[in-house]
Amino acid sequence: MSPAGPRAGSAARPFRRVLVANRGEIALRVIRACRERGLESVAVFSDADAAALHVRTAGFAQRLGPSPPRESYLDGAKVLAAAKQSGADAIHPGYGFLSENGDFAQAVEEAGLVWIGPPASAIRAMGEKTAARRTMKSAGVPVVPGVVEPIEDPKELVRIAREVGYPVMLKAAGGGGGKGIRIVHAEAELLSSFERARSEAQNAFKSSAVYLEKFLANAHHVEIQILADAHGNVVHLGERECSMQRRHQKVIEESPSPLMTPTLRAAMGKAACDAARAVGYRNAGTIECLVTDVDERRGAGAASPRPFFFLEMNTRLQVEHPVTELVTGHDLVHLQLAIAAGEKLPFTQEEVVSRGHAIEARICAEEPERNFAPAIGTVQSLDLPGGPGVRLDSALFDGLEIGVHYDSMLAKLVVHAATREQAIERLLRALEEVRIAGVPNNVAFLRRLVGSPEFRSGRYHTKTIEERLPTLLGQPSRAELERAALIAALLHRESLRRTMEERALHANGGEPASAWLAAGRRRQLTRRRP
């Protein structure tokens, strides 16, 4: 294991031109931080993103290749060539894509560039999930019960699953992000789930290695943000509660966690810092834990803290990092840039204070009513919320095409208020202000979710969305439907009238131009019987 401290990994040193090896809102987020720090920025883009907002905002831009990620954002050689071509002297990977690729981090450093992230050795130590479980165990950090080596042999798998006890989880050893994960409730499903998980793992991580751990029912997903500089300082910035998930994808995140106590936070924070030190970590990172929902024994004196278990470490900036920024007042991307440049952390653990409450909702191009199928389309009208305590991180613009190649997240809506109750009302208000036409999305679903008794009470866990789905999908009321029908009929007639007027004006005949008519006919042709 690499030694902790200033000599871990390559040397941190100042830089002036940062290539941002990502797209969408996170590329924009990093480019904005570079501007604020007086650094130059270089965007990279695939063909689908040639006129994207991150490209138009950056100082310089380099084409990577065709739209599929493997031929553009996931191709490390092309990113390095773009860095050379553009004269960049540092690379920020954002999240996803190459951000947790140890070989790429090493190649960046070997090319003489500054890698704005953890040392390659730390990425590798945490990237292989079974090795990470071994490291955490020896660092004294509790891990979820299960194996610490990948399983190859189906017979052994059956034996271990019986030993650990159902339900169990199969997980890709090669990476996270919700890929290659299967929950198995009974032995009958075990082998087919194993095959699916292996195949997904192979596609996502080029390794079919899968391991097994106990599935902890009703568990909370709570993660700790840490920062480590090149001078041996490690601090944590408290937790984010990420239990509102669907199929292992986070939907809503908040801080503080509704179940957090000062004792538990201190214990988890210490474990997170120990974990970071154990792998010689530097830069921003997140320790994901499960906290089980046992009844709190309120005996004499202090309540015993809930048990928590290490899940994995994300060796990069997280999607949900703004939640921590709003409650702590620290800009994590600025701090990433400062740490990579060799600066000391500008505050100590004692100086970290969490104020008020922050909640993030992920707005995605998907259709909750159709089993959350990802949606595509062109953004045709756009109004985004604002006002006090509202932050919107997105790379949306009127005319943006949402295709199949990239993640379905359109925007992150984050609010901050003095109390959790006020933050919930603020988030609901802001969600009601969102107008996105042309791309089906989950905003109406998010409104019902944030307004649900489960979310309001704070008593929710990783399976709450699945359990409450019928209620959360909701049905518009009769009055709402009739109002929409009135509006649609009027707009239909009005658009026909305007088309006729226009045709009379130009007097050159042509096609009947009502998109309503055309779309309606197409729909009738393709409508399927229920």
Add this chain to the structure above:
Amino acid sequence: MKYFVTLGNESESIEVELGPTRDGRTVARIVRGAEGPVSDHVLELRAIRGLDRVALQVDGECHDVLLAEDGRGMHVSVDGVRHDVTIEDERERAAHLAAAHAPKGPVTLRAAMPGIVRAVLVKPGDLVAAGQPLVILEAMKMENELRADHAGIVREVRAAAGTPVDSGAELVVIDPPADGERPSQPPSRS
């Protein structure tokens, strides 16, 4: 003029009668069946640019309305709540009802969502059972098995492993089984 408006997955259309528009105001009536109660409303439309974005008052209450077309067809969004819309006037409705006899013939398995075809599990000539997986589509970071709704014989495979497909793309065409091999009922999965 009467319009029949179908919203989202509703099976019944809503009947709307629009009166003439005067000074930007339109009187409209909702008709609920032959003997059902009717209700009258006053609509006031103010366009911001074209008709894709309008301010619309219904009985005095303000609504922010967007109008757009996407992969799912035409939709209106009223105060940010989206409704898929199909509209027919009286004439179109009559024509549509007359044509409502679907012929028995080949059935096409379509991609229920945009994604990437990971594997095609059948080839032309294969006999497939109802519920049998035909195509594995990677979407939402998961591999999804797309299954046959009915038994039949694969006539044509239009999907290729490794290629991205849009929602609605035709993947596999299945002919109904010959009479001798009448399908078993779909397995009891819901």
